Amino acid sequence: MDDQSQSPSPPYDLVILGASGFTGKYVVREALKFLNIPSSPLKSLALAGRNPTKLTKPQLGFPPQHFSSDPYPQSRHYRPFFNPSSLHPNQAHSQLRWPFSPLWCDYLDICGEPEFMERMEMKFHENAMETGSLVVSACGFDSVPAELGWMFNSRQWVSPAVPNQIEAYLSLESEKRIVGNFGTYESAILGVSNAEKLQELRRSRPKRAKPVEIGLWAVKLPSADSIVVRRTLATLTENPQGLPGVNESAEQIKKREAFWSMMKPAHFGVKLASKTLSGVIRFITVGVFMGLLGGNAIGRWLLFKFPSFFSLGWFTKKGPSEDEVRSATFKMWFVGRGFSDGNQVSQANMKPDMEIVTRLMGPEIGYLTTPIILVQCALILLSERDNLPKGGVFPPGIVFGPTDLQERLQQKGISFDVISKKALPA
Structure with a gap:
């Protein structure tokens, strides 16, 4: 161990x-907006990254005087680390940390x-259950809007009404062009290339309980959102x-049980939407490229x-400009039929007679x-x-659904809005 790894370190609430x-x-x-203000639990912050030059640039939001080649700056509120490997377990006393270290944390x-x-x-x-470490992936646009969106739609179905399926339609809009960063593009390709490994992984695991549904399943679409929602439903x-929470109050137990009692299992799927036919053709073309080429090394x-x-111009190695990020928005419609x-429902030939949208x-998704x-x-x-x-290792919906997220x-x-509730023609 070098001297740096043996040096004492102050505790950090969060390591990014x-x-x-x-x-x-x-x-x-975004994190800096909540750092060390009276209403926020975030009182200390540490940064970890591979590139020391980028990590210490003022564009990250820190005043320049708080950065130097010294990995132990004087500020007691935040600290940059030049490489994740420099975060030795004896130093990183944070409550949030990656799960691949000897000391497990959330x-x-x-x-x-x-x-x-x-x-x-x-x-x-x-291992996470034993050590009390909460590990949650998909805590971004993949897949919290999908999870909270189907929960929001599900809560609109007041008993005895029940949904049969909830389909999400995602539309990306911008006054300028829509551009993504190369890292996001890489993740999409790797998701396609690992599809076969995913099936092998699933075949090697014990079968999980399937959500109970009313009626027939709709056509399944390959989507990370759909997979994450199904994990929550399972x-x-x-x-x-x-x-249950690790140390819930009686009031919190009642709140959690009441929240989940409003959830009604239904098939969930996601589709990309576009205002124009050319937009749909563009989606399909990019998907064909990834499907045909993503499965082999060449x-x-x-x-x-x-x-x-x-x-087709959606992703570049440079990524979007600040103006392109600010001008972009998303809309995600959830069409529930039941x-x-x-x-x-058990009656023969019963068709959905109700729709809730x-x-x-x-703002911009990524x-x-x-x-x-x-x-x-x-x-x-x-x-x-x-x-x-x-x-434990869980999807975000099952962990954060009952909270005030x-x-x-x-x-x-x-925003979360109810657009319409109507009867469907017989």
């Missing part, structure tokens, strides 16, 4: 990994790659009243080498909405740890 990356700088900016991730998430669950779930099927090399060409009286709207979601999940974890599960996101400009 990947802070020198493209998305990382936006996460840091960990949040924005990763939305299904194979990675399910592999982490298989590898770490039992956990809810095994735990109908949700997961194809992936081509996709990585020429991201702008194969994504039955006005669930007691009659809800909508989420918010670099504004995702940091907002991640930081709010972290603040909930810091302030409400006793009300959350003791430990929706209200927090609404305060940050992500």
Whole structure:
């Protein structure tokens, strides 16, 4: 061990990994809004990243005088680390940390790659339960809007009404062009390339309980959101009243059970929407490129080498400009169809006779909405740890669904609205 790893370190509430990356700088900016203010539980912050030059740039939000080549700056509120490996377990006393160190702590991730998430669950779930570490992936646009969106729609179905299916339609809009960063593009390709590994992983695991549904399943679409929602529904099927908190009060237990009693299992799927036919054709073309080339090494090399060409301009190695990020927004409609009286569903040839449409709207998905979601999940974890599960690897919905996450996101400009409720023609 070198001298640096043996030096004492102050405790940190939060360590942000990947802070020198493209998305990382936006996460840091969002976290700084809540650092060391009276109403926030975030009193200390540390940064970890591979690139020391980017990590110490004032654009991250810190005043320049708080950065130097000294890995132990004088500020007691925040600290940059030049490489994640420099965060020795004896130094990182944070309450939030990645789960791949000898000392397990709670960990949040924005990763939305299904194979990675399910592999982490298989590898770490039992250990995380034993050590009391809460590990939650998909805590960004993948897949919190999808999870909270179907929960919001589900709560609109007042008994005896029940939904049969809830389909989400995602529309990305911008006054300028819509551009994504290369890292996001890489994740999408890896998700495609690991599809076969995901199926092998699932075949090797014990079968989980399937959510009970009313009626038939709709056509399944490949979507990280759909997979994450199904994981939450499977956990809810095994735990109908949700997961108990590590040290819940009687009031909190009642609140959690009441929340989950309003959830009604239904098929969930996601589709990309566009105002124009050319937009739909563009989606399909990019999907074909990734599907054809993402499954082999040479194809992936081509996709990585020429991201702008194969994504039809959606992704570049440079990433979007600040103006392009600020001008982009998203809308996500949730169309729920079901039955006005669930007691009659068992009748032969019963067709859905009711439709409820809800909508989420918010800012650009990758670099504004995702940091907002991640930081709010972290603040909930810091302030409400006793009300959350003791430990384990879970999707975000089963952990943060009963909390005030929706209200927090609404305060940050992500709206939840009921658009319509109507009877369907016989």
